[in-house]
Amino acid sequence: MKSYRTHLMLCAGTGCVSNGAYRIKAALEQELVKQNLQDEVAVVMTGCNGFCAQGPVMTVLPEGIFYQLLAEEDIPYLVEEHFLKGRPVKRLMFTPPAEKAPVPRMSDIGFFKKQRLIALRNRGLIDPEKIDEYIARGGYRALAKALTAMSREEIIEEIKKSGLRGRGGAGFPTGLKWELTAKQPGDEKFIVCNGDEGDPGAFMDRSIVESDPHSVLEGMVIGARAIGATHGFVYIRQEYPLALERLNLALGQARRYGLLGKDILGAGFDFDISVHRGAGAFVCGEETSLIGSLEGRPPEPRIRPPFPAESGVWGKPTCINNVETWATVPEIITRGSAWFSQIGTATSKGTKVFSLVGKVKNTGLVEVPMGITLREMVFDIGGGIQGDRKYKAVQTGGPSGGCIPASLLDLPIDYERLNEVGSIMGSGGMIVMDEETCMVDVARYFLEFLRDESCGKCTACREGVDVMYQIVSDICAGKGEESHIPLLEELGEAVKDGSMCALGGTAPNPVLSTLRYFRDEYEAHIKERRCPAGVCKALITYRIDPQKCKACLLCNRNCPQEAISGEKKKPQTIEQSKCIKCGVCRDVCKFEAVTVQ
Amino acid sequence: MDKLRPEDLDKIADRMKNVMSLRQGAGRAKITVHMGTCGIAAGARKIMSAVLRSMDESAVKDVIVTTSGCAGLCSREPMLTVELVGEAPVKYVDVTEDKVKRIFAEHVVNGKIVPDYALAVGSEQTL
Numbered sequence: 235m236k237s238y239r240t241h242l243m244l245c246a247g248t249g250c251v252s253n254g255a256y257r258i259k260a261a262l263e264q265e266l267v268k269q270n271l272q273d274e275v276a277v278v279m280t281g282c283n284g285f286c287a288q289g290p291v292m293t294v295l296p297e298g299i300f301y302q303l304l305a306e307e308d309i310p311y312l313v314e315e316h317f318l319k320g321r322p323v324k325r326l327m328f329t330p331p332a333e334k335a336p337v338p339r340m341s342d343i344g345f346f347k348k349q350r351l352i353a354l355r356n357r358g359l360i361d362p363e364k365i366d367e368y369i370a371r372g373g374y375r376a377l378a379k380a381l382t383a384m385s386r387e388e389i390i391e392e393i394k395k396s397g398l399r400g401r402g403g404a405g406f407p408t409g410l411k412w413e414l415t416a417k418q419p420g421d422e423k424f425i426v427c428n429g430d431e432g433d434p435g436a437f438m439d440r441s442i443v444e445s446d447p448h449s450v451l452e453g454m455v456i457g458a459r460a461i462g463a464t465h466g467f468v469y470i471r472q473e474y475p476l477a478l479e480r481l482n483l484a485l486g487q488a489r490r491y492g493l494l495g496k497d498i499l500g501a502g503f504d505f506d507i508s509v510h511r512g513a514g515a516f517v518c519g520e521e522t523s524l525i526g527s528l529e530g531r532p533p534e535p536r537i538r539p540p541f542p543a544e545s546g547v548w549g550k551p552t553c554i555n556n557v558e559t560w561a562t563v564p565e566i567i568t569r570g571s572a573w574f575s576q577i578g579t580a581t582s583k584g585t586k587v588f589s590l591v592g593k594v595k596n597t598g599l600v601e602v603p604m605g606i607t608l609r610e611m612v613f614d615i616g617g618g619i620q621g622d623r624k625y626k627a628v629q630t631g632g633p634s635g636g637c638i639p640a641s642l643l644d645l646p647i648d649y650e651r652l653n654e655v656g657s658i659m660g661s662g663g664m665i666v667m668d669e670e671t672c673m674v675d676v677a678r679y680f681l682e683f684l685r686d687e688s689c690g691k692c693t694a695c696r697e698g699v700d701v702m703y704q705i706v707s708d709i710c711a712g713k714g715e716e717s718h719i720p721l722l723e724e725l726g727e728a729v730k731d732g733s734m735c736a737l738g739g740t741a742p743n744p745v746l747s748t749l750r751y752f753r754d755e756y757e758a759h760i761k762e763r764r765c766p767a768g769v770c771k772a773l774i775t776y777r778i779d780p781q782k783c784k785a786c787l788l789c790n791r792n793c794p795q796e797a798i799s800g801e802k803k804k805p806q807t808i809e810q811s812k813c814i815k816c817g818v819c820r821d822v823c824k825f826e827a828v829t830v831q
Numbered sequence: 832m833d834k835l836r837p838e839d840l841d842k843i844a845d846r847m848k849n850v851m852s853l854r855q856g857a858g859r860a861k862i863t864v865h866m867g868t869c870g871i872a873a874g875a876r877k878i879m880s881a882v883l884r885s886m887d888e889s890a891v892k893d894v895i896v897t898t899s900g901c902a903g904l905c906s907r908e909p910m911l912t913v914e915l916v917g918e919a920p921v922k923y924v925d926v927t928e929d930k931v932k933r934i935f936a937e938h939v940v941n942g943k944i945v946p947d948y949a950l951a952v953g954s955e956q957t958l
Contacts (some may be wrong), residue, residue, distance in 0.1 A: 236887060237849045237883050237886040237887050237892070237896075238853070238883070239879070239883060239895075239896035239897060239898070240853075240881075240897070241850075241853055241854060243854075270876070272879070273880065273883065274879060274883060295853060295854045295856065296853050296854070296855075296858075296895045296897070297856070297897070298856060317898075318866060318871075318898070319866050319867070319871075319900060320866050320898035320899040320900055321875075321900055322895065348855035359854050359855075360854075366843050366847055367847065367850065367851075369840055369843045369844060369847070370843065370844045370847035370848070370851045371851065372844075374835075374840055375840060375841075377838035378840060381837075382837055491834065491835045492833075492834025492835050493835065497834070499835060499837050500834070500835060500836045500837075501837075609938065746953070758866065
């Protein structure tokens with residue numbers, strides 16, 4: 235391949251693409267030609283860099299200079315200054331919120347510093363659409379090792395010893411799952427990659443497939459070899475067009491190189507993978523529902539046992555693992571189980587990918603060693619709370635996870651610790667909430683989601699979640715009664731007990747965990763008809779503080795209801811009967827004169 | 832493309848070596864072409880092309896090529912600095928395209944400084 239002196243690794247993850255990454259690419263290429271640098275500087279489109287909040291982002295290699303929030307009009311100056319004259323442009327670098335000086339190098343930025351990349355080992359370093367770049371970074375070596383130098387039993391033993399547990403949420407030991415499937419009688423077995431990532435605010439699997447699709451395929455072929463599977467399926471959401479495109483591209487490349495299909499790497503092993511696009515039902519992330527959907531049946535869970543390892547797709551032994559689990563497998567085979575198991579905690583080994591979203595300053599995709607504390611996640615990586623407001627809670631595990639309060643910020647993150655405090659690891663969603671988040675409203679939001687997504691098979695989940703949603707909605711609307719709290723707790727337990735799958739089994743978590751840690755907020759809504767965070771519209775009133783009002787009339791002019799009146803140069807007032815509590819007055823006020831109670 | 836055998840993976844990696852050593856920022860040598868206004872006026876752009884051409888023609892691919900501003904000795908531009916891993920940087924002055932070929936072959940590939948073109952070993956002190 236032709237030599238360049240600089241590679242501009244421009245993020246082409248979904249976040250940066252929607253922020254205009256391809257327009258930046260065009261501008262860069264045009265400007266490089268203008269400066270006659272097209273033979274010296276190459277533009278490389280990579281998968282998600284992780285620092286989505288600052289997109290479009292770009293890393294300049296070999297120096298490792300990180301540019302952020304790029305706009306087309308910055309490009310001519312950037313190309314001339316940095317790529318022609320060698321002077322990095324400070325104003326396009328990241329400046330940590332609390333500091334003044336920009337941090338030029340990606341490796342020095344707090345958001346990246348604490349991360350340790352295993353599943354995302356190639357993110358930002360390769361073009362995900364080029365298999366040669368994956369191979370050049372050591373890709374498919376683990377497969378070669380597994381096919382030529384290891385027996386099926388040895389592969390399984392290595393995964394077992396590594397302590398790898400399912401990254402989809404339940405945390406079942408991966409090696410054990412492989413062993414159970416391998417031991418089943420029969421010639422026809424399947425493996426499935428679960429990429430049905432339905433949690434609102436979660437994008438781990440999407441990013442892995444977008445930034446490094448071959449890592450998933452390689453893991454699957456290794457797994458297939460160990461288990462003795464003949465065919466594999468990637469079940470991926472239709473809503474992920476970029477991931478789908480790159481996955482299909484990767485499958486074609488792997489087939490052309492003989493890494494899929496007949497006689498893989500000349501080692502006499504046959505295996506191929508097909509893609510199944512999911513139609514967007516949250517319940518399909520549950521393995522028995524996923525199997526139903528794959529077979530063309532309605533996606534409804536069924537009772538286990540038999541487990542998919544015994545009877546899965548079309549009744550054949552089937553091993554289902556999540557995208558991140560498959561992507562981790564090749565590294566364990568290459569570097570060995572001892573290397574992997576030294577990372578993490580006693581029961582949870584290795585690293586975990588999280589999508590860190592919500593009220594933190596640095597939102598994005600991060601991979602950290604198990605055992606890292608919530609405090610490190612929120613304050614060191616996340617950079618603290620937006621607007622320096624007070625931290626209130628973090629919700630882990632997606633809609634059916636729990637909310638963890640400030641008193642537990644030093645909790646180390648692993649499967650067991652999260653369960654102990656009433657939450658779950660889940661697939662890795664992490665939503666940070668601040669003092670302006672109403673926990674009752676949060677519970678209402680997730681219940682609404684789960685009520686819509688319940689498949690309806692189990693009465694407890696179908697009816698129970700709906701009733702819980704109505705009760706919590708009533709509390710938010712100021713119609714709460716004191717009997718509601720014990721009723722919610724009783725219902726929550728009933729829904730947990732009476733549901734077949736994990737959707738119903740975890741659906742009450744948002745309510746139960748907020749009742750456990752934020753009961754005072756429920757009580758304020760019910761007894762005092764007050765929303766302490768100022769969110770629930772039925773319980774709040776906007777007022778203008780006459781002491782602070784400077785009579786600038788900004789609120790008056792912006793109110794969509796014309797509810798604000800007052801004479802010129804006199805404090806303004808809000809007519810409550812007209813107010814729809816949209817909050818525009820508060821947003822536009824420069825003197826913080828509008829209060830919510 | 833033919834179906835791969837395990838040994839072909841190394842061949843692909845070898846073919847991609849210049850790409851990957853650049854991305855990892857690790858190479859046997861770093862060549863800096865000084866691109867101040869003076870350098871560019873004296874022909875530094877051609878020198879850069881010649882450096883990249885030398886690398887394309889050579890089997891040695893793990894060389895980091897970069898630019899920096901004026902080195903302060905404008906009358907002796909174009910200038911380039913060669914820094915082998917673990918050794919002091921060497922500045923070459925009045926560089927031409929032909930000189931680049933010899934510097935690349937002798938210094939970068941074989942590790943022997945070309946005294947005919949070299950100005951000095953080392954850099955100024957910085958804070």
